[in-house]
Amino acid sequence: MALRLLLPLLLLAATFLIAQTQGIGSSASDCCLKNSQAAIPRGLVKSYILQGPESGCLLRSVVFITKKNKKICASPSDPAVQKLMQNLDKRVKNDKKDGKRGQSPRSGGRPRRHKRQRV
Template sequence: MALRLLLPLLLLAAALLVYPARGIGSQASDCCLKNSRKNIPSGWVKSYSLQGPETGCPLRAVVFTTRKNKKLCASPTDAAVQKLMQKMDKKKAQSTAPRRKASRQKGQRT
């Protein structure tokens, strides 16, 4: 009889101990664990994002997403990486800038 009462209590205690250990301060994030030292061709890259402690990742990195949706991690202090980021920013600014249509004047034929 005592075993019938004890077993559910032990299971409940075990569940309470295990459950918080899994979820404390953990986010489902995909962090870079190391940075590549290889140059990344700009033609491969479609976007980038930054990761670091503020995003829940221990390593500071620039995460480039390729046209094939692969993730490439690079050091944010690398000069080539900074240049590629600037190129991507410039490209994004040009693509989001409003475009003007050529206005036609009265009486003008095309």
């Protein structure tokens, strides 16, 4: 009789332990574990994200996203990193201004062809 009561409890406990080990229900985030000391080329980067305790990460970092969608972690207190962040902010601001005017640059470098008017 005691075995009938114990078996469902053991199954429930085993299910709970398996779910914990597989990470079900946990909110794991992709955090930087260390910051790069190398200089980051300006033309390589397209955007950045700030990381810290508010995002669930222990290390404060600036995560730069490259044009090939790679991530580079850098120290937010580094003056070169701060300058790169300012340059990216200016680029985004200028892109928004150009978008509001309706002037989007054409790809391919060729001027737009105009249709001939018939007389």
